[in-house]
Amino acid sequence: MTSRRDFLRVSGGCVAHVLLSSACASSGTRHRWTAPQQPVVVTTPFAHLDAIGPDTWAVISTPLGGDRTTFGNGGIIAGRAGVIAVEGFYRPAGATWLAERARELTGRWPTHVVLTHYHLDHAGGVQGYARDGSAAPQLRSTAVTRTQALGGGPVAPVKDASLERAFADVVVVDATRTSRIDLGNRVVELIPLRGHTASDLAIVDENAGITFAGDLLWNGMFPNFVDATPPQLIASMTQLAARSRHAFVPGHGGMADRASVARYLDLLGDLGAHAGRERAAGRTAVEAAASYRLPASLGEWMASKTGLERAMTAWWRAPG
Numbered sequence: 183m184t185s186r187r188d189f190l191r192v193s194g195g196c197v198a199h200v201l202l203s204s205a206c207a208s209s210g211t212r213h214r215w216t217a218p219q220q221p222v223v224v225t226t227p228f229a230h231l232d233a234i235g236p237d238t239w240a241v242i243s244t245p246l247g248g249d250r251t252t253f254g255n256g257g258i259i260a261g262r263a264g265v266i267a268v269e270g271f272y273r274p275a276g277a278t279w280l281a282e283r284a285r286e287l288t289g290r291w292p293t294h295v296v297l298t299h300y301h302l303d304h305a306g307g308v309q310g311y312a313r314d315g316s317a318a319p320q321l322r323s324t325a326v327t328r329t330q331a332l333g334g335g336p337v338a339p340v341k342d343a344s345l346e347r348a349f350a351d352v353v354v355v356d357a358t359r360t361s362r363i364d365l366g367n368r369v370v371e372l373i374p375l376r377g378h379t380a381s382d383l384a385i386v387d388e389n390a391g392i393t394f395a396g397d398l399l400w401n402g403m404f405p406n407f408v409d410a411t412p413p414q415l416i417a418s419m420t421q422l423a424a425r426s427r428h429a430f431v432p433g434h435g436g437m438a439d440r441a442s443v444a445r446y447l448d449l450l451g452d453l454g455a456h457a458g459r460e461r462a463a464g465r466t467a468v469e470a471a472a473s474y475r476l477p478a479s480l481g482e483w484m485a486s487k488t489g490l491e492r493a494m495t496a497w498w499r500a501p502g
């Protein structure tokens with residue numbers, strides 16, 4: 183069930199966006215969207231946890247079944263000196279679930295949590311990593327993500343004392359340069375980017391060939407442009423796509439390879455070209471959305487009228 187909370191708080195957020203975008207899709211399309219491509223180690227009604235590399239697992243959320251415990255994707259990156267949990271998920275139960283899986287798979291509770299951005303479905307459950315009587319993992323986010331996550335805005339987490347506690351000791355990530363978490367036998371890079379929001383982080387292990395792209399990358403689901411700046415989004419994704427041999431964990435949808443990332447960039451390029459033509463012809467963003475047709479060559483993308491209008495509105499805001 184979709185609660186009143188979901189729709190009132192996040193009508194512009196990724197939760198309502200994903201539900202709207204998928205509303206008219208066939209059951210085959212909905213199923214294919216999150217179908218596993220890697221060995222699955224755990225399956226639940228809300229997500230599967232896939233082994234995607236050495237001591238690295240991706241949470242691929244399956245929210246179209248109705249259980250929205252995690253809602254967005256995330257994962258676990260484990261090393262000798264620590265374990266990074268990627269994302270705070272939608273509900274605290276999602277974060278707790280991932281921490282318990284980390285303990286099963288690696289023998290330890292996460293030592294670090296990294297947020298890719300502030301949206302409710304990525305940060306809303308971050309307090310679920312806390313444990314009674316034990317140290318909580320060290321939270322890392324950019325200053326903008328912290329401010330927005332605690333700002334109580336329409337697509338931000340529900341602000342309460344437990345959320346404030348989770349952010350109380352946050353280690354702020356420098357948004358002007360790449361920073362690193364040294365896990366002993368592997369180094370994980372936090373790459374500051376922009377485009378899905380004013381401050382996004384990609385989480386990269388170059389040696390393992392793995393990139394957690396957050397919502398800079400969507401796979402098979404039309405992206406949510408509610409906070410997006412399209413020219414920055416395209417620049418950020420183009421930069422990440424240069425890691426062409428990486429396995430990419432998108433913010434939403436199944437694992438993405440080089441072809442899926444190229445298809446996504448083609449979608450963004452096609453939207454930008456359409457926006458440019460329509461603006462030049464003096465039309466409004468809503469008119470441009472109405473006349474847009476997703477090219478069949480780009481494959482299956484679940485999309486909604488609202489999502490297309492939001493995309494065109496973003497291009498009208500920042501034409502690039």
Ligand SMILES: [Zn+2]
Nearest residue numbers: 196299301397
């Ligand atoms: Zn988002």
